[in-house]
Amino acid sequence: MPLRVFITGASSGIGAALARHYAARGATLGLVGRRRDALDALARSLPGEHAVYRLDVAAPAALAEAAADFNGRFGLPDVVIANAGVSVGTLTEEAGDLAAFERVLRTNVLGMVATFQPFVAPMRERGAGRLVGIASVAGIRGLPGAGAYSASKAAVIAYLESLRVELHGSGVKVVTIAPGYIETPMTVVNDYPMPFMLPADEAARRFARAIDAGTGYTVIPWQMGVVAKLLRLLPNPLFDRIFARAGRKPRGLLDT
Numbered sequence: 405m406p407l408r409v410f411i412t413g414a415s416s417g418i419g420a421a422l423a424r425h426y427a428a429r430g431a432t433l434g435l436v437g438r439r440r441d442a443l444d445a446l447a448r449s450l451p452g453e454h455a456v457y458r459l460d461v462a463a464p465a466a467l468a469e470a471a472a473d474f475n476g477r478f479g480l481p482d483v484v485i486a487n488a489g490v491s492v493g494t495l496t497e498e499a500g501d502l503a504a505f506e507r508v509l510r511t512n513v514l515g516m517v518a519t520f521q522p523f524v525a526p527m528r529e530r531g532a533g534r535l536v537g538i539a540s541v542a543g544i545r546g547l548p549g550a551g552a553y554s555a556s557k558a559a560v561i562a563y564l565e566s567l568r569v570e571l572h573g574s575g576v577k578v579v580t581i582a583p584g585y586i587e588t589p590m591t592v593v594n595d596y597p598m599p600f601m602l603p604a605d606e607a608a609r610r611f612a613r614a615i616d617a618g619t620g621y622t623v624i625p626w627q628m629g630v631v632a633k634l635l636r637l638l639p640n641p642l643f644d645r646i647f648a649r650a651g652r653k654p655r656g657l658l659d660t
Contacts, residue, residue, distance in 0.1 A: 410434035410481040412519050413488030415442040421608035434474040461488045461515030471522035480526050483534040486519040493655040494552040505552040512556035531575035537564040539582040544632045577618035584628030600627045
């Protein structure tokens, strides 16, 4: 039986790259995103049979319907990848940015919970499966001008750890992937240095290796993992002095 993979945020970037990777392995895919034309074009470009679901992960009922449809047509997925997310430059002093904070947290955190929820109990009953959450190194320490995004990814990392412990011994693996800089529409607008940047297709290959292995937590690429460990060790006064001068993402909502 072919591998069955359900991917949110599949319209572009990492999600589309993961779709191409798994389709090349013969997988049957559930492709979830907000842009129907992009999803249809991706599905047509891939070998095999796939289902397309145009929806917003901030709408739990729509996700539940998509999950039920995929399960009915192809069977319970082997891998569910909660990749959908938005990134936005935010400033707490700007009253208008409160809506951006809400959108980022609703999409990046609650959208991940809503993605997994329909699959957790059936996977536990089956005794196998992979629940994969795409976090970010931005969740390791708060970055200036990115309070909403950093907060959302820190929440995601903690949420996934909780879920991993809840499912310990069940046969269901929870995989947390914290990428560094990946060439996607989310990073193309950044006008500051982005060390160790990976092309999306190469990132997808590395993600898939971690998913296959059932790795609990990993930073990709590994060089950013070293940087992340160093960032954790920096005393607050030194971190503050260094990152007060760091580049900042432009304000304005972007899709993954």
